[in-house]
Amino acid sequence: MTDYEKIYQKEANACGEPFIEFIDFFEHLNDSNLRVLDLACGQGRDAIFIAEKGHFVLGIDLSKTGIQQILQQAKKNNLNIIGKVADALNFVPQEKFDIIVIDRLLHMFKSDMERQSVLENMRFAVKNNGFILIADTPKNKPFIAKFFDSNQWTTVLDKTNFTFVRKLSKT
Numbered sequence: 001m002t003d004y005e006k007i008y009q010k011e012a013n014a015c016g017e018p019f020i021e022f023i024d025f026f027e028h029l030n031d032s033n034l035r036v037l038d039l040a041c042g043q044g045r046d047a048i049f050i051a052e053k054g055h056f057v058l059g060i061d062l063s064k065t066g067i068q069q070i071l072q073q074a075k076k077n078n079l080n081i082i083g084k085v086a087d088a089l090n091f092v093p094q095e096k097f098d099i100i101v102i103d104r105l106l107h108m109f110k111s112d113m114e115r116q117s118v119l120e121n122m123r124f125a126v127k128n129n130g131f132i133l134i135a136d137t138p139k140n141k142p143f144i145a146k147f148f149d150s151n152q153w154t155t156v157l158d159k160t161n162f163t164f165v166r167k168l169s170k171t
């Protein structure tokens with residue numbers, strides 16, 4: 001298993017630039033000042049550009065160094081980010097979010113059971129009409145598609161490495 005704590009200690013921006021799919025999604029949002037959860041935010045490649053757009057971001061990650069780096073950046077640039085060291089496997093959000101970003105976390109888990117348990121928590125943590133934006137390896141695509149295959153969700157982006165879904169409000 002890749003030790004991101006060590007990688008982040010040695011290298012800034014270790015995961016590279018944000019994916020264009022995430023940038024496009026946030027560029028085309030009409031709403032401002034949304035509440036966004038970045039689950040496994042790493043060094044903040046998503047959290048920082050999202051907060052720069054005027055949204056609040058709660059970023060959680062196992063890596064203490066990643067969280068420290070995000071918080072330094074947030075302070076320097078006056079961004080509305082809270083960072084917490086936490087394990088996504090037992091992280092139960094205490095509020096509902098407009099958008100949940102899960103950028104290359106799911107493949108880090110050992111089994112579909114773990115992926116299922118994390119997605120179950122996220123299913124409840126997103127508001128009606130809110131979005132869950134997932135980037136992951138193609139190997140996990142069928143599992144992710146099956147998880148969101150119900151009339152509670154509509155898919156807004158479906159590409160090999162990306163599944164973006166929206167939670168429909170109940171009628």
Ligand SMILES: C[S@@+](CC[C@H](N)C(=O)[O-])C[C@H]1O[C@@H](n2cnc3c(N)ncnc32)[C@H](O)[C@@H]1O
Pocket residue numbers: 004005015039040041042043044045046060061062063066086087088089102103104105108
């Ligand atoms: C491939 S990196 C992606 C980081 C970030 N989402 C990005 O796209 O730049 C995977 C991240 O997942 C974090 N991670 C792995 N297992 C985790 C867990 N159980 N809970 C929280 N974070 C975890 C790692 O520390 C690392 O920052």
